Amino acid sequence: MTVVVDTGILAAALNTQDPRHDTGRALLARILRGEYGTPVSSEHVLDEGLTLLRTRGGRRNLSSLYGDMFLGKDARPPVLQMIMTSRDDLVRAFDIHLQHYDRKLSMTDCILAVLAQDLRAVLASFDGGFDGIVPRIAQ
Amino acid sequence: MTSPVRIEENHKATLARLRHEVALASGRQPSQQEVLGQTIEFALRHRDQFLRESTWKPLPEKDIQALLGRAQPLGRWGSEDIDDIVYGSSR
Numbered sequence: 001m002t003v004v005v006d007t008g009i010l011a012a013a014l015n016t017q018d019p020r021h022d023t024g025r026a027l028l029a030r031i032l033r034g035e036y037g038t039p040v041s042s043e044h045v046l047d048e049g050l051t052l053l054r055t056r057g058g059r060r061n062l063s064s065l066y067g068d069m070f071l072g073k074d075a076r077p078p079v080l081q082m083i084m085t086s087r088d089d090l091v092r093a094f095d096i097h098l099q100h101y102d103r104k105l106s107m108t109d110c111i112l113a114v115l116a117q118d119l120r121a122v123l124a125s126f127d128g129g130f131d132g133i134v135p136r137i138a139q
Numbered sequence: 140m141t142s143p144v145r146i147e148e149n150h151k152a153t154l155a156r157l158r159h160e161v162a163l164a165s166g167r168q169p170s171q172q173e174v175l176g177q178t179i180e181f182a183l184r185h186r187d188q189f190l191r192e193s194t195w196k197p198l199p200e201k202d203i204q205a206l207l208g209r210a211q212p213l214g215r216w217g218s219e220d221i222d223d224i225v226y227g228s229s230r
Contacts, residue, residue, distance in 0.1 A: 007221055015213040025207055034197030051225050057213040065209050079198055106222055
């Protein structure tokens with residue numbers, strides 16, 4: 001059992017002023033307890049989250065925490081398993097992007113959908129644009 | 140590392156796609172050996188994932204609470220605004 005984690009869940013959990021902070025915090029806690037299996041994400045979510053935090057947060061220590069969740073620190077392993085995107089993944093994500101163009105999914109979203117499909121995983125995301133593409137949990 | 144048998148059970152769709160890709164590339168139905176070669180290549184590409192899945196352990200509750208306790212007020216933007224903020228796009 002595996003859960004793919006989207007940026008929005010992490011951002012909501014780390015920003016106490018996010019309208020979905022309580023929901024994101026509770027969901028991330030369940031994910032880290034292993035209730036949905038191994039949590040995985042993508043290097044594109046690492047990129048997206050760090051860009052987001054630098055743009056709107058500007059708190060170095062929180063950006064550091066975010067990066068450590070993906071990369072680990074010192075002897076501590078990462079809490080999310082980062083799966084690097086292959087060319088085949090990108091081609092399939094691009095297909096999803098074009099197939100569901102009106103949903104305005106980002107390429108990062110589409111890459112997460114490919115990961116969820118490959119791993120037969122559930123996707124943890126607040127984004128309803130995934131519905132009908134992959135199974136989703138939002139709370 | 141996950142055995143090829145486990146991979147075949149969990150990734151039948153991927154194996155079917157690999158067979159199709161080999162057939163397209165060669166113009167004929169692939170032999171069992173060719174498909175096996177593709178399967179091994181797939182396993183090697185995803186080896187880190189397989190290894191990590193087999194070793195990942197849930198975080199201790201104190202570590203979870205410590206991590207979540209580092210949340211900070213970053214403004215009243217919502218997680219639904221991420222694409223606008225990161226990419227400058229309108230959803």
